[in-house]
Amino acid sequence: MPKVTAEHKENRRQAILDAAQAVFVEKGYQLATIDEIAARGGLSVGALYRYFPTKSDMMLTLLEERLGRTPELFRRLTMHAEGAWQRLSLCVDLFVLALRVRHPGTGRLLLVAWGEALQDRTARLGLQRRFSDLLGYMKSVVEEGIASGEFRPDADPSALAALLVSLADGVTLSWSIATPGVDVRRMRGTVLGMLRAYLVPSRSGEE
Amino acid sequence: MPKVTAEHKENRRQAILDAAQAVFVEKGYQLATIDEIAARGGLSVGALYRYFPTKSDMMLTLLEERLGRTPELFRRLTMHAEGAWQRLSLCVDLFVLALRVRHPGTGRLLLVAWGEALQDRTARLGLQRRFSDLLGYMKSVVEEGIASGEFRPDADPSALAALLVSLADGVTLSWSIATPGVDVRRMRGTVLGMLRAYLVPSRSGEE
DNA sequence: TAGGAAAGTGAGCGCTCGCTCATTATAACA
C-alpha cells in the first residue's frame, strides 16, 4: 500500500507495539523473537523494520509510551480531589483499580522493563525517571496535607512518598507472578488504615 | 585432579555459583554466557558441566540456596526478641541492614530471578514459595501481637504481612536500579512510625 | 490506464551461544 494515510501508519505502529508487548510479557525481552512479533502484528519481518529500527527500540518505546505516562495519569485523575487525604486515598484506589483491570499486561511489562534495565542504560534511565516522577507527585500530596494542617506536621514527605511508590511496585511485582494468598482489597483497607492512623492521629481507625 | 576430596569439589561448586551469580547480576540471565561463567570460575566450560547439568540449573540452585533461605534466616535471627513489637521492628532493621550490606548482589539476583520466573515454571514456584514463607512468618508475628494484647485486635495479619513483604520487595527493586532520592534510613523511621501508630494506638508517634 | 513511489515480503547472511566429546593432565595407590 503506497502513499497511505497517516492514520493507517499509526494503526500499524500500535498493532506492532501491541504484539511486541504481548510477546515481551509472555517470553521476556531476550526470548521474544522478531519473527513472532511480526507474525502477531500481522506483517512480515521486513515491514516491521520500516516502523522500528531495532528490537530494543520497541521495548524502549513501550517503556516510554505505556509505562512512563503513569505519573502524569495519576496527577490528572486525582486533580479534582478535595484535600490531601482524599487525594491520597484516591491514589491508593486508582492503583488497586489499575492492578485489577490492566492485569497482567502492564504489570508484567514493568517487570520485563526492570529486568532489562540491569543491562540497558536507556531503559534504566526511563524507569528511574518514572520512579522520580511518581515520587515527586506523592511527595507533593503529603506536603499539601502538612501545609493545610490535615496531616501531622512532623511527617517526612520524601520518605513516605518513597515508601508508597516502592510498595506499589512491590505489589505489582508479586501480582505479576500471581503469588497466592494476596488479597488486594484487604491490603487496600490496611494501607488506608495505617496512613490515617499515622498522618491524621486525631481520629485514627476508620477510613 | 582425579580422586579429589569432597571439600575440593564443594569449593569448586561454590566458586562456580559465585561466578554465575556475578555474571547473572551483571548481564541478566539470558545474556550471561557459559564461557564467561567458566572463565570467572577459573575452569573450562567442559569442567563446569561436571558440576551443573545446564545453565538453567545454576540459576535455580542460586535461587534455592541463596534466595530461598531468607525466611528461615529471619525466623532464626528474630527468635530471641521479646514481644511482637520488638520482633516486628527487628525485622525492619534486619531488612535495612541486609539491603545495605549485601547490596547489590542479592537484591539484583532477586530481580533477575523474578524476570526468569515469567518463563521458567520452576523459578516461579521457587519465588512463590519464598514469598509465601515470608508471608507466613510476618503473619505469625502480627498474630502473636494481637493475641498478647500488644497490637490492636482488629488488625488484619494476612493483609499487613502481605503489605510488608511487598514493600520489602519493592524497596529491594528500586534499590537494585539505584534510584536516586531514596533514603532507606528515613524510610525505616517512617515505616516504624506508621506501624506503631496503627498497631499500638495508645502511644503513637515515637519509636 | 500507465507510471511511479511507497509498503510489504521472506529467504538467507553472519554471528552467537549452549553444550559435547575426544583427548590430555593429574592425584592416589600398589
Added chain:
DNA sequence: TGTTATAATGAGCGAGCGCTCACTTTCCTA
C-alpha cells in the same frame, strides 16, 4: 614408578536469531 580412575580441556557442532536486501505488490496521480 607404573597404573588407573577421575578431573579438566577447548575446538567445534548445531540450532537459533536479529537484521538486510533484492524483489513483489498495491494504491495514488496525471
